[in-house]
Amino acid sequence: MFKKVLLAGIISAATLFAAACGGGGSEETSSGGGKSDTLVVVDWGGAVTEARQDTIFKPFEEKFDVKIQVESPTDYGKLKAMVEGGNVTWDVVNIDTFWGEQAGEQGLLEPIDYEIVSKENIVPEMLNEYSVGAEMYSSVIAYNTDKFAEGEHPQTWEEFWDTEKFPGARGLYNDPLETLEIALLADGVKPEELYPLDVDRAFESLDKLAAKTEIVWWDAGAQPVELLSSGTVTVSTAWNGRITEAKKEGAPVELHYNQATLSSESWAVPKGSKNKELAMEFINFATSAEVQAAFSETIDYSPVNEKAIELLPEEVQARLGQSPELAESQVIMDPMYWAENYEEISQRLQEWHLKQ
Known part of the structure; x- marks a missing residue:
């Protein structure tokens, strides 16, 4: 139900998370150069889009007297083709934050109009030239509750790396973004000193873990739950929403928010949108405090x-890892760093796999 998709490079074909449900519709644009009565919003589909229907889309329609046409999934290749072909039918798109800055630099996105979009109370890392954060989610220490009792599980990434005290195989996300941050935190780097990443040290840290135990690399958000529930691994990185949902359904899994890394997705406007001003109004509306709170009560995104x-x-704050004490222990990842370095480091991770 919960997703995260990371794509390498501006020309990537679209991918979608496993539970995505389709949603294409007919193309609608404004006629005669006037304001359109339809705003086309592109999202990933599935549970996250369903959560937006009542908390964002319908309230926006009522306030601005427009119809939101939802298309899914987000498709970076299609966006690129639209812009380059001069036939843009999308108005707002939910994207990976770091990708948005890459795309903006290549002329695929409109700069955010901060005369319309308010910066007030928005997490600074979520305010970028070509995108504004939509939601955040945590990569947490997740563990099998049959293997570790409450309070007796790894509570830091250093302990995650300690296979003598906490035995068993480990699960890690097969992507450099978040995995390298975690490897450095495990090696003693302070959160405030993470960036720019010491890439050599991060891979040396991964070498240390690989020498001690089996690493099971996962690619989709549902996999950590499966790996933990089956006992294939005793501890894994995982996205918080996947674990909280599985826990509700009775899976023997739990999570720990200490040192969790916060990733994000963002709203962006394709270059050449025929409803650019209304699109900016949508982003401003979707990032307002009341709307954000309603969305986060519905689904486990921060x-x-x-x-x-x-x-x-308070119960929702704790579930999201956003109570004061839990929020202070989490690390917001730097999307600008990854916009500049993702492809190079991703290639290095693939080369590292070949040597194992």
Whole structure:
């Protein structure tokens, strides 16, 4: 139900998370140069899009007297073809934050109009030239509750690397983004000193873990739950929503938010959108505190609006890892660093795999 998709390079073909449900529709644009009565919003589909229907899309339609036409999934290749072909039918697209800065530099996205989009209370890392954060999610220490009792599981990435005290195979996300941050935290790097990443040290840290135990590399968000539930691994990195959902369904899994890394997705406007101003109004609306709080109560993604966190019940704050004590222990990843370095480091990770 919950997703994260990372794509290498501006010309990547679209991918979607496993639970995505289709959603294409007819193309609608404004006629006669006037304001369109339809805003085309492109999202990944599945549970995240369903959560937006009542908390973002319908309230926006009512406030602005327009119809939101939802298309899914997000397709970077299609966006690129639209812009380069001069036939843009999309208005707002949900994207990976770091990809947005790559795309903007290559002329595929409109700069965000901060005369319309308010910066007030938005997490600074979520305010970029070509995108504004939509939601955040945590990469956490997840563990099998049959193997480790409450309080007796790894609670830091250094302990995640300690296979003598906490035996068993480990699960890691097969992507450099978040995995290298975690490897450096495990090696003693302080969160405030992570960037720019010491890439050599990160791979040396991975070498140390690989020498001690089996690493099972996962590619899709559902896999850590499967790996943990089956006992294939005793501890794994995982996206928080996947674990909280599996826990509700009775899976023997739990998570720990200490030192979790926060990733994000963002809203962006394709270059040449025929409804650019309305698209900016949508982004402003979707990132407002009240709307963000309503969305985060519905699905386990964290708000990018810090004021929204205060509006959430304490139980929801804790579930999202956004209670004051839990939020302080998490690390927001730097999308600008990854916009500049993702492809190079991704290639190095693939080369590292070949040597194992």
